[in-house]
Amino acid sequence: MLLIVGPLAAGAAAAVAAKRSGRPTTRQRHVITVYRPLSELEVTQLPGSLKEIADRVEIRLAAAPGGRGTEIAVRIPDGSEVTDGEVRRALRETRSLLEAGDVLLPSGPPATTPTLLNRPLQTVTQHGREGGLL
Amino acid sequence: MKALQWQGVNKLAVGTVPDPELRNPGDIIVKVTKTVTCGSDLHLIGGYIPFMEKGDVLGHEFLGEVVEVGPDVRRHRVGDRVVVSSFISCGNCWYCDQRLFSLCDNGNTNPAITETLWGQAPSGCFGYSHAMGGNAGSHAEYIRVPFADVGAFTVPDGVSDERAIFASDSASTGWMGADLGGVQPGDVVAVWGAGAVGQMAARAAELLGADRVIVIDRLENRLAQVRQHTGAETLNYESDDIAGELRERSGGRGPDVCIEAVGMEAHSPGVQFGYDQLKQQLRLQTDRPVAVRDAIHAARKGGSVFVLGVYAGFVDKFPLGALMNKGLTVRGAQMHGQRYIPMLLERMAKGELVTEHLATHVMPLDDAPKGYKMFKEKEDGCVRALFVP
Known part of the structure; x- marks a missing residue:
């Protein structure tokens, strides 16, 4: 468990350390590949939550090599209040809408019981599409 | 409900x-x-x-x-x-x-x-x-x-x-091991684990044309199921010299395809198990990779190893030297x-x-x-x- 939880904890610790050192904790640039040809996509017509933040970030589209679809790159400009988490969630949801026509919702209603030990995991899963490395 | x-x-x-x-x-x-x-x-x-x-x-x-x-x-x-x-x-x-x-x-x-x-x-x-x-x-x-x-x-x-x-x-997992492991007609295939997935991998290897399929476990009732229902040969790692038997049954070459269907809680006789168990319990490694080590060691030069067993994180004493120097292809997947x-x-x-x-x-x-x-x-x-x- 130490080795599994380790990388997650290390990521959080690195973010805290970076904040204290004055270095920016945001990546500012995020990119995802969507399995749809560039010819079918337009920055202004992207669906889902990416559309909601489109006027506060910079979005660029480029053809992915080898017929892999389209790379959607998002840059958070200096001064924008949009967070990395919002961009990650928006990119993932937009990809799912473009590819699958829908965004998968979690199982429900929940069968779990909140406990002290569950709390960190529940915090992570409540923002499941906002975290990670994307 | x-x-x-x-x-x-x-x-x-x-x-x-x-x-x-x-x-x-x-x-x-x-x-x-x-x-x-x-x-x-x-x-x-x-x-x-x-x-x-x-x-x-x-x-x-x-x-x-x-x-x-x-x-x-x-x-x-x-x-x-x-x-x-x-x-x-x-x-x-x-x-x-x-x-x-x-x-x-x-x-x-x-x-x-x-x-x-x-x-x-x-x-x-x-x-x-x-x-x-x-x-x-x-x-x-x-x-x-x-x-x-x-x-x-x-x-x-x-x-x-x-x-x-x-x-x-089970059957999908087993079939995938044989298919993506690259089993070809005439191959010798070794499968670690005689549970449901291992049995399905063995049967898939046979249906894909393998010449010999050998399943390894320690539980005799499971090995008996293998013999009865898949027709594969069996070895018991508590009583057989696995490396020697596999070498002998493949004409000294080693199996063409090795399929690991055991996972992170593998058992083995001898000090290797004690070592892995201790490190896993101390959370110094997440998985016990005994069967993967054995598969990599047994595989023929240029052969393939497919990891079907579930692993979570990190392992110790991984035989990277054998993998590289024998030119193996190692794959895995859910x-x-x-x-x-x-x-x-x-x-x-x-x-x-x-x-x-x-x-x-x-x-x-x-x-x-x-x-x-x-x-x-x-x-x-x-x-x-x-x-x-």
């Missing part, structure tokens, strides 16, 4: 949970008629994969009857008898298009955990922790199945529940069920793939905690415990 819930490390109980609901238009609700234990569940129960919450419903290998369909579902209707892939896949992303369904980009609602751990997130799975999406499992009276047109398959009339259920995961289930159901209907013997213990869902205890302790020759909700 009634369901088997994870209540803490090594604590299971049957409880009452809310009925599942359609959440997406491509969902169906399935009334579970058969649901079966899997060795990989033991990693969750034992706390080796620490992403479970108290109350989570276990189970990912199942079959049942469609009782409700979402408005976008086209391939299924109420009353269909379906077997469902344990992994949830959208069918439309690049990975699904490559038929690598367990790598689907859109089937895991919690990609952050596995992306942080492994660099990229695989898809979601039923009843397999919040790292795999936190989807409610099949050890329940009902289950929600997302992307049902992609992951649920109607069972042909001539195939029994007890046979078809293993297409859901199972791409959608790729194989239709073909497996056809083979099951023709009698080429027999699985009923794997469900050695059939019991009501109320007895599931007892069933898991028997399964874990291998009591009474338990290979798989099958629950009837």
